Amino acid sequence: MERLGTGIGWRPEIADAVERMPGIDWVEAVAENVCPGHLPDSLRRLRERGVTVVPHGVSLGLGGADRPDAGRLTALAERAEALGSPLVTEHIAFVRAGGPLTASPHLEAGHLLPVPRTRDALDVLCENIRIAQDALPVPLAVENIAALIGWPGEEMTEGQFLYELADRTGVRLLIDVANLHTNHVNRGEDPSKALAELPLEAIAYVHVAGGFERDGVWHDSHAHPVPRPVLDILTDLASRVRPPGVLLERDENFPAPTELEHELSTIRRALEAGAVERVKAELRAAAGAAPEGRGDELFPAAGTGRREAAGDVGGGLLVEAGTARQEGARGVTGGPGAGAVRRGDETGAAEATRGAFGRPHQEDVDGARQRLALAQAALLSALVAGTPVPEGFDRVRIGVQARALAAKRADVVAKVAPELPVILGDGYRTAFLGYAQTHPMTSGYRRDALTFAEHLLSTGRPGDAGARRELRQWWLERSGPAPRSRRPAHRLARVTRRVLSRR
Structure with missing residues (x-):
């Protein structure tokens, strides 16, 4: 199995620094920000130097009730092929809800939201992952996410959920140790217990990132230095298994290149400390002494054996770019042991409704989709449309999550439509957050920016007549069948000069 080594998340803002950074074996690029026909020069140069590039998707919504969108899967496949990637990655999350399954308005979260750790959600997720695996030219790995909120009535721990997911589908796992720390602070979950329950042989690589705590809530910002507790979880993981790759994520508030290099050095030292403990x-095991803190609890569902089927997952996954075959990622799928992992007294009841190879019958999955769709639509509507909080959820945490979603939405709209903060000045954020309270996002961020501008204009804002003219002109240029201006950068500079001249 090819090892990825040490990497960093490639972002346009730090592209030059990443190219010059020593010891970078691979990079990860947000898939939706890469155009296959027009690869950024920086990524092209990295590939020419032999640096592996992995596309990391954020919008597929594999944990949603709907089947994966064929267009999004095609786009992800095109990016993997254009980059010559050995695998692609996505998240165990839902990002949209509503629509035909619930006969309710379609809603977009604009963010990764947690799926309930229930049998229904697992059955749907497994089928969605198999659909994605069939559509992708290279293996798929999925990432555990950070959560501000927890679902009521969950049936499994995170480790148990991920173990069974990998066992039933053969999918690889992208383990984010920063997200394990987030769930420790926000949900009281023990990172060490989660690691002990994971199928460690299924790990494709590891994410490391920073965040911050406010009022007892940890925010996975990707905009702050990696804290010591996250590094400690990385050391714990490395004491159990040698991860094929480790990557530093940073999405904004980028420090100087020397600080990023220092963080990478700190990550390497955390890995080395774990490796020492592993050795x-x-x-001790070779000398006949049981390892301290290790034993059957490392693989609680499978006893002392690292199942042969699970072992097949690790073999031949990360092969040379362009030659990777999906079969290598699915050593357990359809095998005689697939789906056999069960915990507790639910075993008999679960097996009674399962078809061949431990898979649920299709009518059972369809029913699970319907139930999951209703639950996710109710939660997302409470978060973005102000409807009542579903029973069993923590209302305070729902409020925290709702504010975080609105803030992220304002930030992303400002990035995709940078003219808006220039035209509106200091009033942009207040105006957008007010708009977001009554206008849930139903499409992408670019459409959201247009709808926001239209909303302001329809209510006679902004108050300054010159700014209102600028906003109307901006909206007209982008709301028609084709943009009037072919030089948005020049247009932004012109708008900036005009706004500044009025101050």
Whole structure:
């Protein structure tokens, strides 16, 4: 199995620094920000130097009730092929809800939201992942996410949920240790217990990132230095298994290149500390002494054996770009042991409704989709449309999550439509957050920016007549069948000069 090594998230803002950074074996690029026919020069140069590039999707919504969108899967496949990637990655999350399954308005979260750790959600997620695996030219790995909120009535821990997901589909896992820390602070979940329950042989690579705590809530910002507790979880993971790759994520508030290099060095030291502990444990085992803190609990569902089927997952996944085959990612799918992992007294009841190879019958999955769709639509509507909070959820945390979604939405709209903060000045954020309270996002961020501008104009804002003219002109140029201006950068500079001249 090819090892990825040490990497960093490639972002346009730090592209030059990443190219010059020593010891970078691979990079990860947000898939939706890459155009296959027009690769950024920086990514092209990195590839020519032999640096592996992995596309990381954020909008597929594999944890949603709907089947994965064929167009989004095609786009992800095109990016993997254009980049010559050995695998692609996505998230165990839902990002939209509503629509035909619920006969309710379609809603977009604009963010990754947690799926309930229930049998229904697992059945739907497994089928969605199999659909994605069939559509992609290279293996798929999925990432655990950070959560501000928890679902009532969950049936599994995160480790158990991920173990069974990998066992039933053969999908690889992208383990984000920063997200494990987030869930520790926000949900009281023990990172060490989660690691002990994971199928470690299914790990494709590891994410490391920073965040911040406010009022007892950890925000996974990707805009702050990696804290010591996250590094400690990385060391714990490395004491159990040698991860094929580790990557530093940073999405904004980028520090100087020397600070990023320092963080990478700190990550390497955390890995080395874990490796030392792993070697010590192996030596104790070889000498006949049981490793401290290790035993059957490492793989609680499978006893002492690392199942042969699960072992097949690790073999031949990360092969040379362009030659990777999906079969290597699915050593357990359809095998005689697939789906056999069960915990507790639910075993008999679960098996009674399962078809061949432990898979649920299709009518059971369809029913699960319907139930999951209703639950996710109710939650997302409470978060973005102000409808009542579904029973069993923490109302305070729902409020925190709703404000976080609105803030992220304002930030992203400002990035995709940078003219708006220039035209509106200091009033942009207040105006947008007020708009967001009554206008849930139903499409992408670019459409959201247009709808926001239209909303302001329809209510006679902004108050300054010159700014209102500028906003109307901006909206007219982008709301028609084709943009009037072919030089948006020049247009932004012109708008900036005009606005500044009025101050």
